[in-house]
Amino acid sequence: MEQVKAEKIRNTLKQTREKRKHQVPRVYQVKLQNLSARDRETLDSLFLEAKWLYNYVIADIENRLTPDVWKLKEVEVKTPEGFEKREIKQLSSQMRQGIVERIRRNLTSLKKAKEKGIKVGKLSFKSEVRSIPLKQYGITYKISKDKNRVKIQGIGKKFRVLGLHQIPEDAELAEAHLIKKPSGYYLHIVCYLPKEKVMREIKEKQVNQPIGIDLGVKHQLTLSNGEKISWYIPETKRLIRLQKSLSRKKKGSRNYWKTKQLIRREWEYINNKRKDVQNKAVSHLKRFSFIAIQDDSIKSWKEGYFGKQIQNTGIGGIIARLRTLATLIPVFFVDRYEPTTQTCSFCGHKQKISLSERTFKCQNCGREIDRDVNSARNILKTVLERLADPLKSALPVDCGEVKPVEWALSLR
Template identity: 30%
Template sequence: MDTYYVILYSGRKTTKGKMKTSYQYKIKPNKQQVEKIDQTLEKLRYQYNYMLAQRFDWYEQNLCAVDKCPLICHLPELKEQPNYYSQKASLVQLKVDRPWYKDISSQVLQEVPKKVELAFDKWLTGDINGKKSGRPRFKGRGQYKTFTYTQFKRHHFVANKITLSKIGEVKVIVHRPIPDGLTIKTVSITKKADGYYVTLSLDDKTVPTIKPDFNPNNIIGIDVGLIDFYVASDNTRIAAPKYLRKAERKLKSAQRKVSRRKKGSNRRKKAIQKLGKQHKKVADTRKDFHFKTANNLLKKYDVVAVEKLNIKGLAKTRLAKSIHDVGWSQFTTILGNKAENAGLKVIAVNPSGTSQDCSICGHKVKKPLSQRMHNCPNCKANLCRDLNASLNIKARGTHALKAQLMSS
């Protein structure tokens, strides 16, 4: 058996007076269980592609280009549109026609039409904000990596063992216990480059509260960047670690090995696995840095003010690689989750003009990105451009926090 290391992910979300959090543990399935998990993922992939093809077939047959229709045309007989409920009902007959699908839990199988529904709806109608996604793609071999048990009972997870339907009792590396009072809602099994993980989605019925000794005046503003990961209003700064840049040589070497191997060969599969491990190592190291940085900030300050950046827009520029490397979006998410868990605050402010406005007198000093010093002709202030921005962020965060406290 291989030895796996523990990687922790924890995120929290508040909905209607409840807290949703997730704990992820490394699992160590035996050889037979690994085979069952892999077979389950492949069968689910086939079914996902089949149901997606049903959707596309209906869409193509009932599509009519209004600007190209002749004056006299034959209207085809419209077929019933496949939806979540009709495709879910077809799973009963699926197990009759293909008995090998009986080896998959019904809960797991019913998640497939739900995924297809979400992917298809995001393409045609968009999400809750109306933003549409691209045309859904069929999943190739090895691209379906997660399945979920939508109902789970707590007594199936005891000590370091978890019982999964149709798979059996699997050993779990429990690096931290689940707190009392949390209810397990769903359980997901994920295959990653370095092994298998179980993610527990938990419900905490207690409403999050601000800690008793919360001090709204103990606030700091941070300005994130590419050279310095952040510059804070207390004149502290942390250099950007650039994990991807440092690992580029190893990643290129691993990618070349994949390219040289024959497609479909075992050597290519091993090379792909090694490449995946290299990428995962970079991602895990970056996440660990984000957790530690957020933790250090929240140890000293009760309120952290950050800019509400359009990171997706910035990631489309020529600086995309560096922006993905620093991982601002992941950091702000982790910072917000940790602050909420600790009863602290993270305030997102408007980023417009934080670098141009003088933090002392408010005078606008236009300067290009290459100019790293802020020199104000009005009040003669001379300081680092990023420090000036962090002071403006702190001031805006203080104003926004006061408005929140007055309204609550």
């Protein structure tokens, strides 16, 4: 019986993988509404038990990370008086399985980073868990779109939610995550949409024009057509005032935690504004037939002289979003060491140019052009040359510079 059941699961997973090749994942956020004090207490206990289980397992991974660890009903918790046993009541079996799988994924990520030569430590204890995986739609959570209600496994009450209208009718619901934020409790629902439909919607708004993008500090995005996109979202005055107030509070007191919660909520507001700008910028870039961008090291920019500017714009999120977008429209990445700023986009002459010079004056042909626009045009030119070469065009989009032997292997 067990072999038949295992074979059935394998076949189902295989069919699902084949189906996912023709679908596009989307995540929709809905907020839990009209929560009473008892509801908040129930949800808080859910996240508290998730923290207990997570910390209990990573305290002794070699002995506790077993196939049946999710069946635990009781764990040891460290308190100021010593270790005490706490019972897990609210967390359902599939929630516990999701938390254990998260630990395994984290360990796998650390192993891969270590193999690449990156210095890594070990998994650290969490003071607070803010995300609980809900593995399967229909079991760990259920949705009633007509009544705007969500049922979460292990909780008797159905919660009223805001935002279900944004989920399309033809969307296939998959896993979800129960998220705790300073502004409330949210459900992030993963849905799969037909790839053909999404591609058709994108192509209806597209213009038949390729674009090159140069990332910068003063102007966050400079396009090869001369268009410049800039934004700057600094820390609010209210956040500065709250941080000053926190420094005067007694650490650990009730007013201290109350002020800290207000600071978290203000940070959430600022990050939401930055994400909103990123969404609008990426939505504008999706209009072009394909995108070429240089794979700059934004992290080194932040660690250098431009830490505050990079933090207040969140420009690094643009590259991450474009890598995700590459599954729908062509996105090509140019190697970060390509001298796009030092090359004339008209004649190809290379010359040194300092950071203070904002206009590129070619010493060969005498042309003058904005240095960022010149760089964006060179990025686009580099990608077009790669696509014209049958060997180079067979390479992955973000492969960078490679040797002739690697070209031949990729073509083969």
